[in-house]
Amino acid sequence: MTDKPTNPALRESATFGRDVIAEIQRAAETGIYDIRGWGAKRKVPHFDDLLFLGASMSRYPLEGYREKCGTDVTLGTRYAKKPIVIDTPVTIAGMSFGALSAQAKEALGRGASEVGTSTTTGDGGMTAEERGQSSKLVYQYLPSRYGMNPDDLRKADAIEVVLGQGAKPGGGGMLLGQKISDRVAQMRNLPMGIDQRSACRHPDWTGPDDLAIKIAELREITDWQVPIYIKVGATRTYYDVKLAVKAGADVVVLDGMQGGTAATQDVFIEHVGIPIMAAIPQAAQALQEMGVHREVQLIVSGGIRNGADVAKAIALGADAVAIGTAALIALGDNHPRFEAEYQKLGSAAGYYDDFQEGKCPAGISTQDPELSMRLDPVAAGKRLANYLRVITLEAQTLARACGKSHLHNLEPEDLVALNIEAAAMARVPLAGTNWVPGQQF
Amino acid sequence: MKTYDLSNNSLRELNQALHDSVLLASEPEWRITNPNGAHNIACGLNDDVSVDIDGHAGYYCAGMNQKASITVHGNVGVGVAENMMSGLVHVKGDASQSAGATAQGGLLIVEGNASARCGISMKGVDIVVKGNIGPMSAFMGQSGCLVVCGDAGEALGDSLYEAHIYVKGEVTSLGADCVEKEMRQEHLDELSDLLKRADIDTDPSAFKRYGSARQLYNFKVDNASAY
Numbered sequence: 068m069t070d071k072p073t074n075p076a077l078r079e080s081a082t083f084g085r086d087v088i089a090e091i092q093r094a095a096e097t098g099i100y101d102i103r104g105w106g107a108k109r110k111v112p113h114f115d116d117l118l119f120l121g122a123s124m125s126r127y128p129l130e131g132y133r134e135k136c137g138t139d140v141t142l143g144t145r146y147a148k149k150p151i152v153i154d155t156p157v158t159i160a161g162m163s164f165g166a167l168s169a170q171a172k173e174a175l176g177r178g179a180s181e182v183g184t185s186t187t188t189g190d191g192g193m194t195a196e197e198r199g200q201s202s203k204l205v206y207q208y209l210p211s212r213y214g215m216n217p218d219d220l221r222k223a224d225a226i227e228v229v230l231g232q233g234a235k236p237g238g239g240g241m242l243l244g245q246k247i248s249d250r251v252a253q254m255r256n257l258p259m260g261i262d263q264r265s266a267c268r269h270p271d272w273t274g275p276d277d278l279a280i281k282i283a284e285l286r287e288i289t290d291w292q293v294p295i296y297i298k299v300g301a302t303r304t305y306y307d308v309k310l311a312v313k314a315g316a317d318v319v320v321l322d323g324m325q326g327g328t329a330a331t332q333d334v335f336i337e338h339v340g341i342p343i344m345a346a347i348p349q350a351a352q353a354l355q356e357m358g359v360h361r362e363v364q365l366i367v368s369g370g371i372r373n374g375a376d377v378a379k380a381i382a383l384g385a386d387a388v389a390i391g392t393a394a395l396i397a398l399g400d401n402h403p404r405f406e407a408e409y410q411k412l413g414s415a416a417g418y419y420d421d422f423q424e425g426k427c428p429a430g431i432s433t434q435d436p437e438l439s440m441r442l443d444p445v446a447a448g449k450r451l452a453n454y455l456r457v458i459t460l461e462a463q464t465l466a467r468a469c470g471k472s473h474l475h476n477l478e479p480e481d482l483v484a485l486n487i488e489a490a491a492m493a494r495v496p497l498a499g500t501n502w503v504p505g506q507q508f
Numbered sequence: 509m510k511t512y513d514l515s516n517n518s519l520r521e522l523n524q525a526l527h528d529s530v531l532l533a534s535e536p537e538w539r540i541t542n543p544n545g546a547h548n549i550a551c552g553l554n555d556d557v558s559v560d561i562d563g564h565a566g567y568y569c570a571g572m573n574q575k576a577s578i579t580v581h582g583n584v585g586v587g588v589a590e591n592m593m594s595g596l597v598h599v600k601g602d603a604s605q606s607a608g609a610t611a612q613g614g615l616l617i618v619e620g621n622a623s624a625r626c627g628i629s630m631k632g633v634d635i636v637v638k639g640n641i642g643p644m645s646a647f648m649g650q651s652g653c654l655v656v657c658g659d660a661g662e663a664l665g666d667s668l669y670e671a672h673i674y675v676k677g678e679v680t681s682l683g684a685d686c687v688e689k690e691m692r693q694e695h696l697d698e699l700s701d702l703l704k705r706a707d708i709d710t711d712p713s714a715f716k717r718y719g720s721a722r723q724l725y726n727f728k729v730d731n732a733s734a735y
Contacts, residue, residue: 099727212610212629215591217552217572244726256612256631256650257669261725264667266648270628271587271606277567280547284568287523288552 104422116489137473143294154183163189166329176200178451233326236300240265301346323369330423351384374461382477
């Protein structure tokens with residue numbers, strides 16, 4: 068894209084901006100819609116539009132560096148014999164071996180384990196590296212069932228039944244042939260080099276009543292030992308959460324539209340689903356009405372970047388958060404040291420999202436042996452652990468400022484919104500007022 | 509033989525016992541009476557044992573079976589032998605939808621008919637149905653064999669990968685990228701073996717073979733109308 072022209076008389080269309088024009092031209096030349104990774108890039112109402120009301124006269128703060136502020140979370144207390152206890156409320160979201168290199172999966176496990184949190188498999192099964200390096204591993208149960216087997220199911224610390232993800236609620240997936248290496252093909256029982264299509268619907272159940280029986284089956288197979296999560300993309304969240312609870316979930320995982328993907332149509336990423344900030348209050352309301360808030364835990368994801376996001380998500384009603392894109396960035400994705408190579412791929416550090424091509428210079432979203440070797444799982448895992456510690460400390464800082472001795476004591480009353488949209492979505496007052504749009508007083 | 513009456517005992521206790529390798533070493537043969545259509549009977553087995561279910565079973569009977577031989581003397585609900593890894597599941601009656609879904613190994617025999625989505629996303633299992641099968645069967649079937657001695661419903665083998673399909677009767681319609689293929693000797697041998705294992709005496713040469721045209725293996729915009 069060329070820089071903005073210097074002639075001040077030239078006027079760019081707000082409707083047909085240069086990015087829009089470029090996409091029309093690309094579509095006209097190729098005849099194919101744009102597929103890419105990452106999550107929604109458009110600006111949507113987000114946690115930046117919320118502020119905490121720190122303590123002063125009417126609230127009593129905790130001493131920032133001396134008084135304890137708990138961060139532990141227990142997941143799966145409803146039915147599982149062995150709930151998961153994590154030391155920080157930040158977990159690692161499901162990302163597949165296939166979409167990611169084995170080194171990246173190992174690094175995610177190492178980083179998560181170092182700080183006492185969980186990581187999650189993805190579409191394609193469980194790798195030995197990932198299981199070996201993850202002290203707490205959540206095994207995803209997806210429509211494709213690629214790599215699904217009862218031995219790995221019994222090795223899992225929790226099972227996550229995936230109905231959808233925030234980047235593409237209602238959509239399946241496609242791992243393009245260039246990433247179907249011999250090992251990936253073997254795990255998924257597919258020929259090498261073909262596009263691997265992931266179905267959007269589970270093959271052996273339809274609807275929440277069937278899902279309840281399916282969950283009972285998974286519990287029977289695992290002798291009711293481990294928690295069972297249900298993951299949904301954020302859309303009709305209030306109803307989806309109620310149905311998930313009815314179906315027997317121990318934990319509901321809610322992924323907003325900012326959540327990442329390995330490969331999806333751009334039009335899908337940008338135009339389906341709702342922001343996570345708008346979804347959390349709906350989920351919390353559903354759980355509260357059913358009398359299971361905090362008994363059925365809520366994990367939220369989609370655009371979590373820092374401790375403020377973590378604290379705000381929890382204040383709105385979540386028990387924990389999950390990170391995907393941020394975790395990959397911590398490993399080394401989009402790092403400026405690869406700038407020259409990003410340029411060769413037609414991108415730039417900070418912009419690279421063609422995860423589907425398998426050419427990731429950082430060795431993360433690739434199956435190329437040479438590129439994958441660039442990622443040192445030990446060093447990358449350390450970076451992830453550092454990052455997880457930082458955002459946990461940040462969340463604690465904000466909670467203490469609000470007078471909370473545990474992150475879970477944060478509540479909507481601690482928040483205000485900077486604009487009307489955020490106030491309406493988050494269901495907190497517009498700053499300086501007691502006005503919550505859409506609610507009666 | 510150990511007999512377990514489901515009308516007087518819980519499913520949980522039954523499945524827990526069937527997961528107990530020490531117990532199963534001394535009690536390798538089980539008979540389950542009065543199943544009354546209960547869901548999730550004998551799922552997650554992982555030992556070389558024999559289980560007979562006297563009556564109808566509900567959803568996910570013998571789900572994720574490994575090694576065990578399970579015979580249902582009745583009909584089964586949705587997802588019988590779903591994701592089976594090995595062993596044998598033999599249904600004497602009819603099977604509801606998604607029989608053998610995503611199963612990776614073993615043999616599933618259905619003496620009666622199987623409903624829609626039989627063998628959906630099959631990943632290595634062999635399925636033999638003596639009667640008819642419903643629509644959308646073997647959808648996205650990756651590997652293994654589906655043998656149908658009767659007729660097949662609409663959209664057979666839609667988006668098929670490398671699963672082999674043999675049908676003796678009529679096929680209402682084929683799904684996207686599924687085509688009739690030449691029946692070579694290797695296929696006759698494969699089919700004969702499966703029919704023999706299912707104890708079916710019929711002429712393999714009376715079957716037709718269907719497989720993937722492999723035109724949808726890599727996304728091409730020219731194929732957009734097929735999706």
